[in-house]
Amino acid sequence: MNTWIASTLWGLGGLLAGVVLWYLATVWSSSPLMQQFGPAAAFHSLLEILGWSETWMHVGASLQRIFVGLAISLGVGVPAxxxxxxxxxxxxxLTPLFQFLRMISPLSWMPIAVMAFGIGDAPIYFLLGVAGVWPVLLNTASGVRHLNPRWLMLGRSLAATKLETxxxxxxxxxxxxxxxxxxxAIGVLWIVLVPCEMLGVSAGLGYLILDTRDRMAYSELMAVIVLIGLIGYLLDSALRALFAALGQR
Structure with missing residues (x-):
């Protein structure tokens, strides 16, 4: 059997097993409320909310914040x-300082971010930048330090300037x-984004989680959670495809 087909089938089997466990967890619960969190109700609500223009407005707001946060992470992390x-x-x-700062949860900076930047997108961008900069910075530094030294020697032998090198x-x-x-960084940003969007903004998937909770629309709440996971998976898949297109391993 083709390796890609086999891998896909195993992946689908794993997802199916996850849905079955999800179903069993809600069926075996003694609380009638848990039925609204089950897969049947969640997938039904997911199909409904995907048809709402409001849902895509929230998705667009979240993706915009993710891309701005990634741009900040790259803009700071690559030069550093x-x-x-x-x-x-x-x-x-600088390594001890950076390792110390890296170990501080980005969400710990929430009160300071709100006091410094107010309510809105600015504190979210700050928190996402703090969250995403470390994977970019450390991987960039590691990549530079593991470059083949013969390349640099070749550049020097050809009288290449520092900028050309x-x-x-x-x-x-x-x-x-x-x-x-x-x-x-995308994985970290996507995880941090949802609590960040509970900082008083009026759009975004994190805001939508709070909205469904306040309306006690629990099947919609689970549908939004599934949607968050699906979009995160697609973002990671897009980067993996880019990685493969550039011939990297």
Missing amino acids: GLLLGLSNRAHAA LLYLILPGIVGSVLTGSRL
């Missing part, structure tokens, strides 16, 4: 990663590392 990778002194001086040797050589960091 290059610095750590190219300079032993910078690596020695950066543009034509270093940056092409770390594309795979940056993509890996971006893929990890």
Whole structure:
């Protein structure tokens, strides 16, 4: 059997097993309320909300925040990663600080973000940037430090300037590392986004979670949770496809 077909069938089997466990968890519960959280009600509500223009407005708002957060992560993480990778002194001086900051949950900065930026998209962008910068930074630094030294020696032997070395040797050589960091960052950003969108904004999937809870539309709440997982999976798949298209492993 074709490897791709076999892998797909195994994946579908795993998803089916997850749905069965979900069904059993709601059926065996003694609470009638749990029936609204079951897969049948959730998938029925998912089909309904996918037909609402309001749902796509919330999806668009969340995706916009994700892409802005990723842009901030790349804009800060790639230059900082290059610095750590190219300079032993910078690596020695900054690595302990960065490792310390990385271990602080991005959500811990919520009160400070609201006080500094107010309510709206600005604090969300800040929190997403804080969450996503570390995978990009560390993978970029690792990519630079694991470049084949012969490439750099070749550049020096050809009298390449520092800018030419950066543009034509270093940056092409770390594309795979940056993509890996971006893929990890997307996963972190998507997880952090939902609680961030409970900071007083009026659009987004996190806001929609609160809205369905307040309306006690529990089957819709589960449908939104399924939709969040589905979109996150598609984002990761898109980055994996880009990774494969560039010939990376």
